Amino acid sequence: MTLMNDLLAKHKLIPVIAINSTDDAVPLARVLIDNGMPSAEVTFRTECAADAIKAMRKAFPFMFIGAGTILTPEQADQAIEAGVDFIVSPGFNPRVVKHCLDKGMPIVPGVNNPSLVEQAMEMGLRTLKFFPAEPSGGVNMLKALTAVYPVKFMPTGGVNLANIDSYLDIPAVLACGGTWMVPTQLIDAGQWDEIGRLVQIAVAHINKSK
Template sequence: MNEILKKISLIGIVPVIKINDAEKAVPLAKALSDGGIPTAEITFRTEQAEEAINRITKNVPDMLVGAGTVLTTEQADRAINAGAKFIVSPGFNPKVVEHCVRKGVPITPGCSNPSDIEQAIEFGLDVVKFFPAEALGGVKMLKALSGPYGNISFIPTGGIDATNIKEYLSFSKVIACGGSWMVPENLIKQGNFEKITILAREAIESILGFKISHVGINCENEEQAGGVAVSFSKLLNLDLYNGSTSIFAGNSAGNIIEVMKTPNRGKHGHIAIKTNYIDRAVNYMTSRGYKFDQSTAKYDSNNKLRDIYIENEIGGFAIHLVQQ
């Protein structure tokens, strides 16, 4: 997969934006980035698109900006010259696809059926846009298409919002989703960028789904650990499970407290935070300035990351992410 598309995959969502006033482009890009979404697809549905891309590229260099609704090779060139890092088209136009492939710029053309996908394969593409996603049958249709085309991944767009994005992203062949619910046209027109930041943050929260999995408490020895575990068991009516290095207190919903038999990570212990997509969570936290201790990374049988610690403690607690 192209490196730009890998970056998009780690974000998980691409805001699809129609800009009528290029003056709004930079504050809009900053609002999205502040909300945790450092990418945008600026559609060539207005005359301001080219200038908007140019301004974002120059003033918000960390923003991964691309051009959408690209219908001609001339539009593709204008977008690329303005700084667009990727091109998106609503349908499959062989001339536009060939043009972008020749220039080495990633393009995700709209594909809605097997014939479109086979054309994409002929051009060496391994990621396409699935549009309009909901109208075409949503995830059910994507799964059907993926049967014969197992090497193709998708960026579904159209009818996707906070209520169904997780359903799409939970399908392994979906690398990200396009959507516009966090960038409504009326808020852009009003210049209400604070609200857009809130909507972007809510979108990321709905994707990552951060929740505390359990709290680990350090004890000096097994006897002390047993006493602490029993206390929590009585307090919260929890069952106990005695492991080799710790005692868990939990219920049918999962373990709530882990009491370490000897001091472990963190001055006081550790906090485990589960997430829907650990790779995206790591990318999100890294963009926020946090560093991860790669020596703590644990992987599943498919070599997928399932557990990793942040380098620094917070409040005397080590913090680690756990794949849901």
């Protein structure tokens, strides 16, 4: 978990990706890397997620890659076999968490209230996803949680250029997840230049805020 936390803190912003074609995986990864964002959370909301991760890992072994929207132990196994560095789930499922921990795979489960934070802590977790961030009370709710619990967070869900600084200013926030620089419609259309432009803007904003 320490290495994962260090890498999350280093990157500050993790692009959350829904990819519909394995053929788009390597071009997308190249655009991210070339524009200063060598990381990705590839969500298992599409059928080709595992194959996309495999393609990214083979082409760019150094890339920091997570699997998102992991709902079952079986999906976790697919992600692990594909070569991910960490796993992210939208909610707190003790069965999935235990499975990942037993496999030695870092997992960042989603929580949005005190009871879920305590359940996660009971299983030894100290890095959690605050999701869905904005609908769950945003910065104010997160500040309330961090005032009580000694855990780190990765807010995701409604995070964008207009509010990301408010999240990153919270000491317990390691990084944020975001989708705005990698819209699925642009990936499907192969508009790599436009994605690159959005990534550049995001990276410049994060670097300016450091």
